[in-house]
Amino acid sequence: MIAELEPSRLWAAAGLVVAYAAMCAGIVWRHRRHAAPPVDDGHVLVLHASQTGRAEHLAAQTAARLQAAGTPARLLSLAELDPAELAHTRRALWIISTTGEGDPPDPALPFLKRVAQEQARRNGHLSEPWPPFMLLALGDRRYEAFCAFGEQVEALCHAHGAQPLAPRIELDGDDPANLARWWAQLAPLGAAGAEADAALDDQTLASGAWRLSARQWVNPGSSGAPLYQLDLTPSEGHNRPAWQPGDLALVQVPDAAGVLQAPRSYSIASLPSEPTLRLLVRLQSQADGTPGLASGWLCQQAPLDTPVALTLRAHPRFHAAPEDLAQPALFIGGGSGLAGLRGHLAARAEAAARGEAVGPGWLIYGERHAAHDRPCEQDLARWLRGGTLQRLDRVFSRDAAPGAPRHVQQQLLAEGARVQEWLARGGRIYVCGSLTGLGQGVDQALQQLLGEPALAELAAQGRYKRDLY
Numbered sequence: 001m002i003a004e005l006e007p008s009r010l011w012a013a014a015g016l017v018v019a020y021a022a023m024c025a026g027i028v029w030r031h032r033r034h035a036a037p038p039v040d041d042g043h044v045l046v047l048h049a050s051q052t053g054r055a056e057h058l059a060a061q062t063a064a065r066l067q068a069a070g071t072p073a074r075l076l077s078l079a080e081l082d083p084a085e086l087a088h089t090r091r092a093l094w095i096i097s098t099t100g101e102g103d104p105p106d107p108a109l110p111f112l113k114r115v116a117q118e119q120a121r122r123n124g125h126l127s128e129p130w131p132p133f134m135l136l137a138l139g140d141r142r143y144e145a146f147c148a149f150g151e152q153v154e155a156l157c158h159a160h161g162a163q164p165l166a167p168r169i170e171l172d173g174d175d176p177a178n179l180a181r182w183w184a185q186l187a188p189l190g191a192a193g194a195e196a197d198a199a200l201d202d203q204t205l206a207s208g209a210w211r212l213s214a215r216q217w218v219n220p221g222s223s224g225a226p227l228y229q230l231d232l233t234p235s236e237g238h239n240r241p242a243w244q245p246g247d248l249a250l251v252q253v254p255d256a257a258g259v260l261q262a263p264r265s266y267s268i269a270s271l272p273s274e275p276t277l278r279l280l281v282r283l284q285s286q287a288d289g290t291p292g293l294a295s296g297w298l299c300q301q302a303p304l305d306t307p308v309a310l311t312l313r314a315h316p317r318f319h320a321a322p323e324d325l326a327q328p329a330l331f332i333g334g335g336s337g338l339a340g341l342r343g344h345l346a347a348r349a350e351a352a353a354r355g356e357a358v359g360p361g362w363l364i365y366g367e368r369h370a371a372h373d374r375p376c377e378q379d380l381a382r383w384l385r386g387g388t389l390q391r392l393d394r395v396f397s398r399d400a401a402p403g404a405p406r407h408v409q410q411q412l413l414a415e416g417a418r419v420q421e422w423l424a425r426g427g428r429i430y431v432c433g434s435l436t437g438l439g440q441g442v443d444q445a446l447q448q449l450l451g452e453p454a455l456a457e458l459a460a461q462g463r464y465k466r467d468l469y
Contacts, residue, residue, distance in 0.1 A: 043072040044189060045089045045131075047081060048096070049149075051105035051468065052248065052265070053316050055097040055138050058182075062093055065183070065191040079107040079460070083115050087128035091165065091189070096153050097138040099468065100435035102145025104152075106317075106466060110456060115156070129161030135168045136182050141262070146170070173250075173262040205312040206241035210234055212306050213276060215299070222372040223398065226283040227336060228299040229269075229375065231276035232308055242272050245343030246318030246467065249279060252309040253297040260309055264294040267340035267432060267467060268312075269376075271347060277310075280339040280375060318430070318467040320344060325351050328359040328427035330419065332408055332442055334366035337433030338375055340467040344430060346379070349388040360390035362422065364415075366408040366438065368398045409441035416449045423450070428463045435468040 044066055048059035059075060066073035078096075086092060097105045104112065135157070137150020147170045154168055166185045171178050183191070214231035232249075234240050250263035270278035283299045284292035291300060302308070318340065325348060331341045345361060352358040363380070367373035373396065383389040393415070397406045405411040412419065423429075431442050446455050446464075458464040 043074050043090060045086070045092045046073050046075045047078055047092060047094050048075070049078040049105045049108035049111075050095075050097050050138075050317070051099040052097075053314065055095045055105075055136075056317075058136065058138075058179075059093075059095040062095065062182075062186065062191070065186060066189060069190045071190040077107045078111040079109075081111050081114075083111070083118055084128075086130040086160070086162075089131045092131050092133045092157075092162070093186075094133060094135040094150075094153055094157070095138070096135065096150045098140075098143075098145065098147050098149040100439075101143055102148030103435060104149045106459070108149070130157055132163045132165050133157050134165045134185055137168055137170045139170060139172060141172045142264075146172070175262075205243055205247065205314055207311040208235070208238050209307045210238075210277065210310045212298075212302055212304055212308055215304065217299075218280075218375045219367075219373050222367075222369050224335070224368045224373065225285065226299065227373075227375060228281050228283065230279045230281055230298060232279070232310065233276050235307060240272060241312055243268060243312050244314070244319050245271065245347045246315050246320070246340060246465075247343075248313045248315050249277065250311040250313055251294065251298065252311075253294045253302075255293065261293060263311060265313075265469070267337075267343075269339035269342040271343055271350065273350065274346070278339075278342075280336045282336045315467065318432075318465050320347070320428070320430075321462060324428050324462075326357045326359050328422045328425050329361050330422055330427055330429045331361065331363045332365075332412065332429065332431045332433075332438075333363070334408055334433040334438045337431075337438065337467075338365060340432030341430060342376055342379065345383055345388060349383055349386060352386070352388060358388070359427075361388050362391040362393075363389055364393045364395065364408050364411050366395045366397065366411075366433075368396060370394070370396045370399050407441060408438060409445040412442060412445045413448065419446075419449055423458070423463075428465070429458065430465050430467075432467040433469075439466060439468040 046059050046063040046066070048056045050056040050059075056077070063073040063075040096108070099105050135150060135154055137147040137153075139147035139150065150168065150170065154164075157164075165188075169178050169182050169185070171182075210232040211234075212230065213233045214229075216229045217226055218229050219227045245268075247268050249266050249268050251266060252260040252263045254260055266279045266281060268277060269280055270276060279298075281295055281298050284295045286292055290296070298308075329344070329348070331344065333341045341363065345363070348358050348361055361383070374394075380389065380392060384392055393411055395405055395408050395411045400406040405414050429446070431439065433439060443455075450458075455464060
């Protein structure tokens, strides 16, 4: 479906940073003996890097608990952190997600670049020591490189002379035991208890039992793994909760013994105003060819009308701001990534039906075969007829003519002049799909078209949003 690419240049810079950590391990102590002590201005820096917003929310809770107990705390994304500021901080609390196969989340990339630039400027010499730290690493144990970026950040802290205040804590999903360990580690810093969380808007929108009301295999005949459209409705007696386009459904499925496993996250493909909560789920296979636990249960094993334990979670980094509706929007996705884009398109269609001003939409979507891989075909055709979509470019990797684009990033480059025109008119970009294939490929193509500084500025303005997995 989507070509596999080398890791992004910024992730390569992160690798250099960690290599630098090993190189500098022998000189950290010598440097610290002669460096001036950091300025203690009394505050704790609570740093976060999050792809779906979970780490950001936990960081906000952490800062709130410190502030409620009278401990000055400053909440800051790694996207905004100047590495020099760490030398003037009393303590640093790092709350760091890992995405994909051990990759950093988007907000960490500018920080990694700044650290690499600082290293180059100093010709390999250490900067002033970083402050003592604690680290909460978020990850997903389905991936071999569980919490790998958290480990990278810890190595970076050690390389800059920072001393750990407590062992690193790793969190898979909503692991209550390890989350409780994190809150306990904050107690010596003067943090308050859970009552301090009340002022925060929790990302959990609703939890409860739903039922699997419909299931459709949408790509029979494709050489790709089976893709299923799943429809869920609230169980009897449960109200339909509200969510926004871009939000996530966390599904817990039972193992062979009936024990619910750690939740798996899926992009919601529908709106609360539609009859069902819709998901697009790719059937995954394990190394021995057997279906994956979560996708196998959802796509094949669970009978219709089966109860499904489901939690709705806000994903604010992939929300559209109210002013975004009136602007042109470019949607880029592949495979099951269409789920995260469909809700946005449906919302724009509903807004237009209410008489609101809605900018033109353009979808670039990648799959394998034109004859077999057309999920949400009726919806897309209706939105083309109605004007929600001004343009729809499908790219089929197995059917492309010689010399024609085979992947979405190639289609993006071929339409470079149009992309620049849309952005000049205030356009937004939404990307949803795999990180290592589509996500990195699209990011590199946009850097080639726009330049890295311009793309970073779009992200800072909230005009370049990504939901990658």
